[in-house]
Amino acid sequence: MAQRTAVVTGASSGIGAASARALAADGWHVIVGARRVDRIEALAEEIGGTAIALDVTDESSVEAFCAAVDTCDLLLNNAGGAFGATSIADADVDEWQAMYDVNVLGTLRMTKALLPKLIASGDGQVITIGSIAAREPYKGGGGYNAAKHAVAALTRVLRIELLGQPVRVCEIDPGMVETEFSLVRFGGDEDKAAKVYEGLTPMGPGDIADAVRWVASRPKHVNIDQILMLATAQTSAQVAHREL
Template structure:
């Protein structure tokens, strides 16, 4: 039997790169997409995968990417991220627009483009990497909260719309995971990013990747609708136990 193909967006680092590695170990051929092609190529080379440039916010880039994919049994919509911690009153609408474009419209663009391939596979899966921020809003997170709530909504609607089709849909919502997420959010401010995880033990990318691989390898009749994964030290979006 031929090997299944997994497509992972945002696969140059963090959860995306870890997911690509975990899925390769699970027996998938992996197609990796991201903007940082140099880092993407390194990850792909290490697992025998295929690296293709991808900017999920650009329609032409998505089309060029998906035209090269061919078979697709699993799509992991991982590309996303947060920018800033502005209040609603002080919202930078350019940042809100960018977060919405990558988290929401980016997920729609790639899913829409690859859905025919997923249906044609006879046992397709869409996994969307959301966030605890998609169901627990918090002050300062308005833009990211709004984007992740919207991404969660589209994921759940997709599941309903595909009922009867051979495609499963899963939403995975991580809590605090120590990757480059906070470094990007705070525009490279290492001290501010490190403070997010100070005094507690966060998840690591591999924790989420293992879950993605588990979801991807369930029997065809089993759909994992939604999983929220947090560290033991976290009991809510902003409820975190920190040791002195």
């Protein structure tokens, strides 16, 4: 049986890198894409995969990346992120635009470009990393909430539209995961980022990667539509028990 190929976006760190390692350990050939080429090249060497530069917000970058992918059995749409936590009244439109472009349009660009190859595989899968922010609005999360709600809608519509085609579609929505996410959101402010996880044990990238590898390993007749994953200390987007 030929080795199956998985494409992972946003693979330079966090959930993307952990998922690439998990899939490779399960026997997949993993093609990793991200803007930080030095990181994905090191990762590809580690896991025996392939690194290709990718900026999901750039149409020409997506086209070049996908043209270099000969076959695709699994697409993990992981690239995304939050920028800022301002109120609607003080919203920075540029931040909203950036969140929409990477989370929503980035997912759209990659899915649209690789869909013919996923269908041609005879048993393709699209797994999209969403967020609890896709299910629950919260104060200061307007732009990210809007973007992740849109990603969820895109993913669920794709599932409906592909009914009868040999492609499965899954949405994994994590809560608190300690990655570079909060550091990016708060513009590199390490103190603010640390407070997000203060007094509790958040999930790690490997926890989400375990879910990715499990979904990817289900038999052809089983589709895992949606997964919500939270740390034990968290019950909703902004409700958590902290030992302070």
